[in-house]
Amino acid sequence: QVLLIESGGGLVQAGGSLRLSCEGSGRTFSSYDMGWFRQAPGKDREFVGVISLTGARTSYSDSVKGRFTISRDNTKNTMYLQMNGLNPEDSAVYYCAAGPTYDTVVGGSAPYWGRGTQVTVSS
Numbered sequence: 001q002v003l004l005i006e007s008g009g010g011l012v013q014a015g016g017s018l019r020l021s022c023e024g025s026g027r028t029f030s031s032y033d034m035g036w037f038r039q040a041p042g043k044d045r046e047f048v049g050v051i052s053l054t055g056a057r058t059s060y061s062d063s064v065k066g067r068f069t070i071s072r073d074n075t076k077n078t079m080y081l082q083m084n085g086l087n088p089e090d091s092a093v094y095y096c097a098a099g100p101t102y103d104t105v106v107g108g109s110a111p112y113w114g115r116g117t118q119v120t121v122s123s
Contacts, residue, residue: 004113019082024077024079
């Protein structure tokens with residue numbers, strides 16, 4: 001089991017950048033593929049991106065590709081989401097997730113989720 005805690009959210013102007021962190025507990029952090037999702041008010045949860053357990057493979061949604069970058073440091077039990085070129089449509093609560101397989105995370109059925117961190121982008 002792994003406990004996930006997101007941090008780094010906040011208010012930023014359009015065009016700005018933020019870096020989110022997701023810290024996991026436990027010695028098995030490096031055993032999980034991990035991902036980021038987001039949910040805006042009144043909208044369904046949306047897949048943002050995923051990273052494999054070694055960090056060698058990443059995938060992104062079309063809406064963030066080229067602007068967002070996922071990385072991880074297994075020595076620190078932490079995954080990151082670097083967000084550049086933010087726009088108001090990126091405003092949402094951002095969640096990290098951990099799962100046993102890449103496809104499990106992408107499909108949104110990962111068993112472990114954080115509580116989220118709010119990102120607000122002003123125009």
